[in-house]
Amino acid sequence: MQRIVWGRNTSSNVMKVLWGLGELGLAFERIDVGGAFGKTDTTQYRAMNPTGLVPTLQEGDFTLWESNVVLRYLGQTHASGTPLWPTEPRLRANIDRWMDAQHNVLGRPMTAVFWGLVRTPADKRDLKAMATAIGEAAHAWRMIDAMLDRHDHIAGADFTLCDIPWGVHAHRWFGMDYHGLTRPEMPALRAWYDRLSRRPAFQQYVAATPIV
Known part of the structure; x- marks a missing residue:
């Protein structure tokens, strides 16, 4: 096929x-x-x-x-029945909700940060608006940082489907040029991102692609 x-x-x-x-x-x-x-x-x-x-x-x-x-x-x-996508209803629901949270909680502020810092010409950037958007995105990332203080991946010990949507945006979060603005430090989030960065599929399809 x-x-x-x-x-x-x-x-x-x-x-x-x-x-x-x-x-x-x-x-x-x-x-x-x-x-x-x-x-x-x-x-x-x-x-x-x-x-x-x-x-x-x-x-x-x-x-x-x-x-x-x-x-x-x-x-x-x-991958049904594997750690990536388990069949047990509560385990799967936990993965599901974090996938939806990426879209519903992180999506809007991360899009604003990305477009403002990467896609907008330097002479048209509104750095005050960008600082606000970074703060809103950081609020979402702190939820993930709190989960990662407890275990290696978002839904638990294992890498699952919900690490993928958040991981793609973590690559932008850590890889963008902030043009003098700052983002808060989150050690657990950074350690998780570093673990993701060692995965061959992440290296091939995310890390190797320029942030443009």
């Missing part, structure tokens, strides 16, 4: 799916769409993904979008 990921590799949401596929050792082809590549407004793409966003996973005549949903699908089809 041919597996295709539609999306540019610099998208954080595309990175999640690529990293997940890498952890599972699954072969795939990636096609650049979105951002400077465009093509997400075509009839062909909208037939697969009516949102016009990336990524889209295509397996034969089956397509799926929304990055965290794609991760769950991959976990269910290729």
Whole structure:
């Protein structure tokens, strides 16, 4: 079965799916769409993904979008019953809620920080607004730091699917140029990020991609 990921590799949401596929050792082809590549407004793409966003996973005549949903699908089809995606309902629900929290709690302020510091030209940056956004993102990261004070990964001792969405954004959190602004130190969060950085799939699909 041919597996295709539609999306540019610099998208954080595309990175999640690529990293997940890498952890599972699954072969795939990636096609650049979105951002400077465009093509997400075509009839062909909208037939697969009516949102016009990336990524889209295509397996034969089956397509799926929304990055965290794609991760769950991959976990269910290729890792169900493993530490990555356990079958015990409460263990899985714990992973699920942290995946959703990445989107609902971290997503907005991290997007503001990224766009303000990376995508906005220097002469147009609003550093006061960026300082506010960094503070809001830090509030979300402190939740994760508290979990990581108790165990090595977000949901417990083992690496699970919920480490992937947060880990992609941790790479930006630690890797961006803050242009003189500061972010609070969180030792447990940093130690977790350093552990993630040793994972081959993270190195290939996240760390090797420029933050642009």
